[in-house]
Amino acid sequence: MSHAASAAPTTEVAVPAIPVAELAPWALFxxxxxxxxxxxxxADQGAVSLTSGTLIHxxxxxxxxxxxxxxH
Amino acid sequence: MTARALLVRGLIAGLxxxxxxFLVAHQVGEPPVETAISLEESSAHHSEATxxxxxxxxxxxxxxxxxxxxxxxxxxxxxxxxxxxGLVALGSALVAGRVGRLRPTxxxxxxxxxxxxxxxxxxxxxxxxxxxxxxxxxTIGARTEQYFGFLVVSLVTGILALALAGRVWPRFGTWGxxxxxxxxxxxxxxxxxxxxxxxxxxxxxxxxxxxxxxxGSLLTLVTLWAGIGVVLSGLVGRLEKxxxxxAQRRALAASL
Numbered sequence: 001m002s003h004a005a006s007a008a009p010t011t012e013v014a015v016p017a018i019p020v021a022e023l024a025p026w027a028l029f030x031x032x033x034x035x036x037x038x039x040x041x042x043a044d045q046g047a048v049s050l051t052s053g054t055l056i057h058x059x060x061x062x063x064x065x066x067x068x069x070x071x072h
Numbered sequence: 073m074t075a076r077a078l079l080v081r082g083l084i085a086g087l088x089x090x091x092x093x094f095l096v097a098h099q100v101g102e103p104p105v106e107t108a109i110s111l112e113e114s115s116a117h118h119s120e121a122t123x124x125x126x127x128x129x130x131x132x133x134x135x136x137x138x139x140x141x142x143x144x145x146x147x148x149x150x151x152x153x154x155x156x157x158g159l160v161a162l163g164s165a166l167v168a169g170r171v172g173r174l175r176p177t178x179x180x181x182x183x184x185x186x187x188x189x190x191x192x193x194x195x196x197x198x199x200x201x202x203x204x205x206x207x208x209x210x211t212i213g214a215r216t217e218q219y220f221g222f223l224v225v226s227l228v229t230g231i232l233a234l235a236l237a238g239r240v241w242p243r244f245g246t247w248g249x250x251x252x253x254x255x256x257x258x259x260x261x262x263x264x265x266x267x268x269x270x271x272x273x274x275x276x277x278x279x280x281x282x283x284x285x286x287x288g289s290l291l292t293l294v295t296l297w298a299g300i301g302v303v304l305s306g307l308v309g310r311l312e313k314x315x316x317x318x319a320q321r322r323a324l325a326a327s328l
Contacts, residue, residue: 014173017168017169018078018168020166022075023166026075026165027075027162027166031159031162034155037151037152038156040151041151041152053134058135059144061140061204062102062145063148063152064148065203065204067152067293067296068195068201068290070216071202071204
């Protein structure tokens, strides 16, 4: 994690970047998890549904409206 | 600084931001939501044409209004806050040291600002939030597609603009890079907003309730993103200072 990523125009020391190889597994795993969470709060049982019924939609109803997602 | 250290701090920041967001949404956003629902119900009593459509707070409700505006709202804000906090932290981990000479703390600020603008503010300007009772059930599919389509275009454009700013930074410096990045984003999004369809008509819904709701909704989004930005940059700033002190001690020990 000590190699510089972009060449700086001056003689100042470059900021170390976190290598992609270290970042990728975290990004993949958490990215997937976060997408799923965001989907259930923002869209499930609305225009598209992964689960049947209206329980999730009704439970997060106010959050969906106030976080500016199209609800119904 | 490791990806894990940043992600943990992002999750903490997101959770705290989620709590603040719940408080603001509950205090500022809920009153107009209640007004909108009572309007919706009184108009539904006048005409039974809306039967079969989605109902709020009536006898057959799956979740009571009381639960919707407390535990339901809290669950939504905490879940979205934590998810976005983690994503902002991982975005910052990618940006630090790659775009310009941004240190991790500065990277969290830039990524949060980019995230708020591209994911919350700009989609809101094109397709503003609507209270219960606005919009018919028949158009929810189209409205959802338009909203998320515009959001994705905005996010991708924002990421490319940030990458562009990082590319031109060595030649044009910070001022030039910021101006070019922002200008590129504004131009592309102006074209996209012009090409995308107009939002559905609001109809005869009272303008004061609509405005109160949208103001509450925007304030909710601002709280969420500001909370993530402030807490995350604070936590990462402390971590950065700690690591710098540790490196200094190590260098001193090695020189002895």
